[in-house]
Amino acid sequence: MKLVITIDTEEDDWGKYSVAGHSAENIKEIPALQRVFDEFNVKPTYLVAHTVCEDEGAAGILKGIMDKGNCEIGAHCHPWNTPPFEDETNAFNSMLCNLTERLQFQKMQSLDETIKKRFGVKPTSFRCGRWGFNFGVAKNLVKLGYMVDTSIASYTDWSEYHGPDFSKTSPAAYRFDAGDITTHAAKGALVEVPATVGFLQRRFSLANSIIKALSKPPLSALRLKGLLWRANLVNKVWLSPEYNDAATMIRLVRRMKENNFACINMTFHSPCLTPGLTPFVRTAEDKKAFISNIREFLRFTKAQGIESIRLSEITRFV
Numbered sequence: 132m133k134l135v136i137t138i139d140t141e142e143d144d145w146g147k148y149s150v151a152g153h154s155a156e157n158i159k160e161i162p163a164l165q166r167v168f169d170e171f172n173v174k175p176t177y178l179v180a181h182t183v184c185e186d187e188g189a190a191g192i193l194k195g196i197m198d199k200g201n202c203e204i205g206a207h208c209h210p211w212n213t214p215p216f217e218d219e220t221n222a223f224n225s226m227l228c229n230l231t232e233r234l235q236f237q238k239m240q241s242l243d244e245t246i247k248k249r250f251g252v253k254p255t256s257f258r259c260g261r262w263g264f265n266f267g268v269a270k271n272l273v274k275l276g277y278m279v280d281t282s283i284a285s286y287t288d289w290s291e292y293h294g295p296d297f298s299k300t301s302p303a304a305y306r307f308d309a310g311d312i313t314t315h316a317a318k319g320a321l322v323e324v325p326a327t328v329g330f331l332q333r334r335f336s337l338a339n340s341i342i343k344a345l346s347k348p349p350l351s352a353l354r355l356k357g358l359l360w361r362a363n364l365v366n367k368v369w370l371s372p373e374y375n376d377a378a379t380m381i382r383l384v385r386r387m388k389e390n391n392f393a394c395i396n397m398t399f400h401s402p403c404l405t406p407g408l409t410p411f412v413r414t415a416e417d418k419k420a421f422i423s424n425i426r427e428f429l430r431f432t433k434a435q436g437i438e439s440i441r442l443s444e445i446t447r448f449v
């Protein structure tokens with residue numbers, strides 16, 4: 132089993148869909164996080180937003196880590212603040228999948244060019260902002276020379292946020308053709324590495340179908356999730372320190388090992404490193420717990436012999 136860690140490396144103004152006025156102060160916290168990764172010989176993938184490339188200091192911090200060979204720099208496209216700007220900025224247009232294929236391409240290309248200029252490397256790994264992935268984005272990834280996408284969060288439906296529904300997609304990495312993004316194709320040009328969302332129950336697809344079947348009125352989805360969780364019937368878990376402590380993430384990975392998954396993908400957002408920027412880390416105490424959960428999780432993966440790879444390295448295994 133391989134471990135990838137994919138970090139949305141982005142501006143401080145989390146969840147604000149404006150064209151300008153962004154800062155990227157949170158990037159200054161990355162060297163301390165990277166020291167934790169270095170301690171465990173973990174090579175994270177920083178998926179960098181346009182706003183971070185525009186900030187010379189922020190980009191310099193990440194380039195320093197990349198130049199030492201300790202991470203991968205990938206691309207993370209926030210359509211609302213990646214040029215060119217044609218459409219109105221609003222929640223609907225914050226999803227790349229809702230833009231025309233032409234405008235998607237222009238924004239993805241300008242991000243690609245900016246990363247090449249700032250970092251001196253061609254990125255080959257990609258994630259859409261807000262998980263707004265579709266076949267148009269996939270086609271554009273092929274045109275722009277990308278090899279790996281990580282824009283799908285397994286078993287997750289974003290349709291109430293104007294986004295795509297990937298509620299049937301398992302956390303397994305797979306090759307695919309741009310024309311059919313959820314179907315495995317042995318010789319596909321791209322590899323999808325979903326952000327890992329799974330279950331503490333052994334049979335993921337059964338647990339998922341229980342949630343799907345029961346997620347209808349009169350029980351609200353949130354109330355239902357609470358009931359199933361407390362009864363230990365269905366425990367849906369993101370492999371992310373934003374939502375879970377180390378013990379829960381470890382339980383998930385043990386299940387995934389039993390189920391022979393080849394790869395796990397831990398995700399989070401760089402603004403979590405500054406308390407108060409995201410709902411996940413509000414205080415200095417939260418931040419301490421956030422980092423200590425990452426450290427404890429990495430202690431587990433190391434003990435289990437789960438090797439850390441950069442995201443684009445997955446193409447050797449899938």
Ligand SMILES: [Zn+2]
Nearest residue numbers: 139141260261
């Ligand atoms: Zn983002």
